[in-house]
Amino acid sequence: MKVLFVCLGNICRSPTAEAVLRSLAAREAPQLSLVVDSAGTAGYHIGDPPDPRSQAAGRARGYDLSALRARQVGPADFHHFDLLLAMDETNLAALRERSPAGARSRVQRFLDYAPGSGHREVPDPYYGGPAGFEQVLDLAEQGARGLLAVIASRRG
Numbered sequence: 001m002k003v004l005f006v007c008l009g010n011i012c013r014s015p016t017a018e019a020v021l022r023s024l025a026a027r028e029a030p031q032l033s034l035v036v037d038s039a040g041t042a043g044y045h046i047g048d049p050p051d052p053r054s055q056a057a058g059r060a061r062g063y064d065l066s067a068l069r070a071r072q073v074g075p076a077d078f079h080h081f082d083l084l085l086a087m088d089e090t091n092l093a094a095l096r097e098r099s100p101a102g103a104r105s106r107v108q109r110f111l112d113y114a115p116g117s118g119h120r121e122v123p124d125p126y127y128g129g130p131a132g133f134e135q136v137l138d139l140a141e142q143g144a145r146g147l148l149a150v151i152a153s154r155r156g
């Protein structure tokens with residue numbers, strides 16, 4: 001199962017979700033062979049490490065984001081990944097628009113896997129304060145747990 005998390009800049013939300021899912025999967029579902037990656041629909045931050053605020057908030061919960069680098073979603077992603085999981089409605093719409101003919105990937109909202117969270121979108125923390133980065137982590141943990149449960153149950 002190959003999963004790509006998608007936000008706007010690929011420096012806050014999607015790298016956080018990538019690190020959280022990778023870490024929880026290694027700890028709680030090592031039998032699943034998961035490939036996890038992230039990308040942005042925009043290209044402003046290509047090659048940049050995650051935002052220092054995302055790195056610090058993640059580190060405080062034991063997630064290491066430091067090696068990740070931003071990239072932009074490209075046509076090949078729609079063939080390579082099983083799931084493209086958008087952080088919000090805008091990025092979901094951007095993925096649906098860009099999906100090429102013959103695409104293999106399913107495009108969904110990440111928080112479809114966190115039905116108890118009370119959120120359909122992971123709010124963009126970029127222009128806000130520290131609480132936004134904590135909320136990204138809270139929602140990423142809920143979504144990642146929900147996704148792991150679904151993958152594990154489908155696998156039987």
Ligand code: 4NP
Pocket residue numbers: 007008009010011012013014044124125126
């Ligand atoms: P992300 O957050 O989409 O969660 O990575 C943002 C990062 C950068 C910008 C906006 C959102 N920006 O406008 O540069």
